[in-house]
Amino acid sequence: MLATMSAELQKQHENMDSYDMIEHLKRMFEGQARQERFDTFKSLNACKQGERDPVGPHVLKMIGYIDYLEKLGAPIGPEHQIDLILQSLNNNYSQFVMNYNMNEINKNPAELLAMLKTAETNIQKASPTPILMVNKGKAKGKGKWKGKKKMGSNSNANPKPGPTKALKPKGGVQKEGDCHYCKKPGHWKRNCHAYLEDLKKKKAAAAWVSVDMSQVFFAPDWL
Structure with missing residues (x-):
């Protein structure tokens, strides 16, 4: 010694x-x-397995603790060893743990590690591959957003339109002036009584001339 x-x-x-x-x-x-x-x-x-931690190093670490406790004079029973390892796995192995307990499988830690590595491969194959969306080119609306920021923090994001004022013509509203026909103020030519009377007379004279010419055209030969 x-x-x-x-x-x-x-x-x-x-x-x-x-x-x-x-x-x-x-x-x-x-x-x-x-x-x-x-x-x-x-x-x-x-010991708890992280969401993305591989199962191999995690279980080997726990087996090392179990062996060291046995050397220190505090061995852990075989079933308790398996329970400690299974309860430390993440949620991806919940189906594996349920099947293991339902089928009453009896394995030592080394055999359980081999089963978990096989299950890890199957889980990785079954998990969907993430799709990365790459946006080529400039995003729409960035210029507008920057413009809104420059307006200041106190400005509203969606300002409500205020009451619109009627636009006045620069030259003002043209009032009725002197008639170009009778030269009298207060009305235009189209409303002039003298112009309308003369227009009726011209139409009546034109109608009489057309009737008279028709009579000449259709008169008998002896006239």
Whole structure:
């Protein structure tokens, strides 16, 4: 036993027999081993697989904690080992965990790791491939948006139109002036009584001339 110890421990135990040596070593390292068991078991319970973490390194890490606890004198039962690994998996393996428990499969951690790697491959094949939409060219409406920002923070995004004012002609409204026919103010030519009377007379004279010419055209030969 002394040959396996460091030089400092050999000096402390060179005058002890085997029983006293073992008891002394227990007292020295029992507190340290207890703390290591506590920290290791705490780390094992805190193991959770991330959403995108591969299953292989995650399960191997948990198997390492389980083996180290056994070396520290705190072994975990086989069924409890499997339960700890299954409950640490992410939601992608929920169907696998349900099938494993329903079929009452009995595997050790190494065999379970092989099954999980196969399940991981199937999950990756079944998951849809994300489609990236690439917008070529400039986005529409960017110029308008920038223009709205320049208006200031106090300006409304959608200002309501206010009451519109009637546009007045520059030259003003032209009033009725002197008649070009009778030269009298207050009306235009189209409303002039003298013009309308003369227009009736011209139409009547034109009708009489047309009737008279028709009589000449249709008169008998003896006239």
